[in-house]
Amino acid sequence: MKYDFDKIYDRKNTGCLKWDEMKHIFGKDDLIPLWIADMDFPIAEPIKEAIKNRADHPFYGYTQAKESLLEAICNRLENKFNWKIDPEWIVFTPGVIPALNYAIRSIAYPGDGIILQEPCYHPFFPTIKNSGCQVVNNQLKLINCHYEIDFDGLKSLLKSESGRISHYKPIKSMIFCNPHNPVGRVWTKEEITKVGEIALENDLKIISDEIHSEILFNNNKHTSFATISPEFEQNSIVCISPSKTFNIPGLNISSIIIPNDKLRKEFISAQLGLPSPNLFAYTAFEAAFRYCDDWLEEVLEYLHGNLNLLIDYVDKFENVALIKPEGTYLIWLDFRGLNMDGATLNSLLKDNAGVALEEGSIFGESGNGFMRMNIAIPRPLLKIALEKIDFALKSL
Ligand SMILES: Cc1ncc(COP(=O)(O)O)c(C=O)c1O
Incomplete structure (x- = not known):
């Protein structure tokens, strides 16, 4: 070691x-x-070195991602998850939670429903509520010490009054946490396929939070939601980040992959000119994905x-x-x-x-x-x- x-x-x-x-x-x-x-x-070490080198350069001006970072992200997604993406699909945010906020605001109107699967990462609740939306719980089922998705429950939530949570408010999206915090499931290809098909049938956008995708035990394999089919790809906003994998959450950066042009444009306009990540975050991100x-x-x-x-x-x-x-x-x-x-x-x-x-x-x-x-x-x-x-x- x-x-x-x-x-x-x-x-x-x-x-x-x-x-x-x-x-x-x-x-x-x-x-x-x-x-x-x-x-x-x-x-x-390479993260620390990269930050030190960047700090030595005497300009700390407004920053954007370098081509080489976009390339590092594209290469990693292709090598690790067999997902070939266009660098144009990448949007940077100062974290996944800010990204979830923008995603919800770009997909839903106040009062609309957003599905989550409890027990789930607790900041999802305020993220939904602060956007004026309603939390709709498709609770996970605990069977013999193993959590499973309640597919029938998901279907019936969406079918009730044709996916409406009241007479006039529809369910618009689902935050799909994969791997799931806190229950530790790495959803299988079959499970993801079922969720994605139900979503497509019901005009439900999937926000796939894949922040933990590289912390896996044994032979578990992470499948990125968007890799199942071109239709899934077009129906999803996928959040990835170096912060959990490389332990740099204090640098505040994540990359959100949005293949669908309309969804991406709406996401970008929901960012409302709020700050993008800072220059050391971009530097660390690239070093993490390339050399660590x-x-x-x-x-x-x-x-x-x-x-x-x-x-x-x-x-x-x-x-x-x-x-x-x-x-x-x-x-x-x-x-x-x-x-x-x-x-x-x-x-x-x-x-x-x-x-x-x-x-x-x-x-x-x-x-x-x-x-x-x-x-x-x-x-x-x-x-x-x-x-x-x-x-x-x-x-x-
Ligand atoms: C599932 C999940 N999403 C998002 C986050 C937070 O992401 P960020 O710090 O990039 O906002 C965490 C942090 O633990 C998490 O577990």
């Missing part, structure tokens, strides 16, 4: 949300942070080791189950067997075990009794956290 991911860095007082915001969010600053999706691993695959390979291997460690511990925990992830480093843990209300469970983990996890209920009502754990931390620290949870559970 070239990188030492066991090393514990002091990130406190660096303006780091994960460590410095704990006091505000959890009421304590001495917890082991296993919450927000940010890895406690140092970034790949050895780092990524090591991170994936390390995460796999962390997952195995967690699985061993959860096997020992009484009344706690793990939803085995196919992708993402965010693990969905089922504490319902403890029969505790949310406040008691929170207090057990926070006050007794000294760890900060994300409470399941923020991902939707079906998340009650679950917790989301971020395992992208140095293994020695993860081990301490798991020992502490073990101790707290045994003390019950």
Whole structure:
């Protein structure tokens, strides 16, 4: 291994949300942070070098993506996911969440319905509501510790009054999270095909959030929504980003691939002249996509080791189950067997075990009794956290 991911860095007082915001969010600053999706691993050297080189150039003017970045994105999508795109389809935004906001505003009018699949990444809720739209839940089904899409439920939502949520308000779009945060599913080609066909039959635009597409376990293969067929491609807005894969979320950049000319023009006009990413973000993006695959390979291997460690511990925990992830480093843990209300469970983990996890209920009502754990931390620290949870559970 070239990188030492066991090393514990002091990130406190660096303006780091994960460590410095704990006091505000959890009421304590001495917890082991296993919450927000940010890895406690140092970034790949080529990213740092590229930023330093760019910083040395004495001009920090208005910036746009260089041709070489567009080329790096096109090459990566083709090599990794067999998706051949036209560089013209790429729109840059300062993150996926801003992109979801623009996408919804460009597709829907206030009052229209936007489908999500709960439990789902919690910022999807305000993103929909802040656009004046309504959240429509096509809840995932939990069958034998495995989450599945409720296709019949999706069809019936769209068929009820011909896809209307009231007499006059239609359902316009679906945020399709693949790989899915927090349940860790990497949707199969068959599942994606079914969703996409239902969408085409019902004039439903798919916003495919593929931010976690390169964090995969075992032989799971990510299929990008748009690669299924030219019709799917034309009916989708696909969000990709280097931020999760290469751990640079603080740089705020993502690339949104919109093959359909009309959808792209409408998306761009919904951006309302709001800021584009800054020059260091573009620089880091290109370095990440071109030169950091050895780092990524090591991170994936390390995460796999962390997952195995967690699985061993959860096997020992009484009344706690793990939803085995196919992708993402965010693990969905089922504490319902403890029969505790949310406040008691929170207090057990926070006050007794000294760890900060994300409470399941923020991902939707079906998340009650679950917790989301971020395992992208140095293994020695993860081990301490798991020992502490073990101790707290045994003390019950
Ligand atoms: C599914 C998903 N979408 C979007 C985001 C946030 O993306 P960004 O920081 O680019 O806005 C996250 C962050 O964890 C995520 O898990």
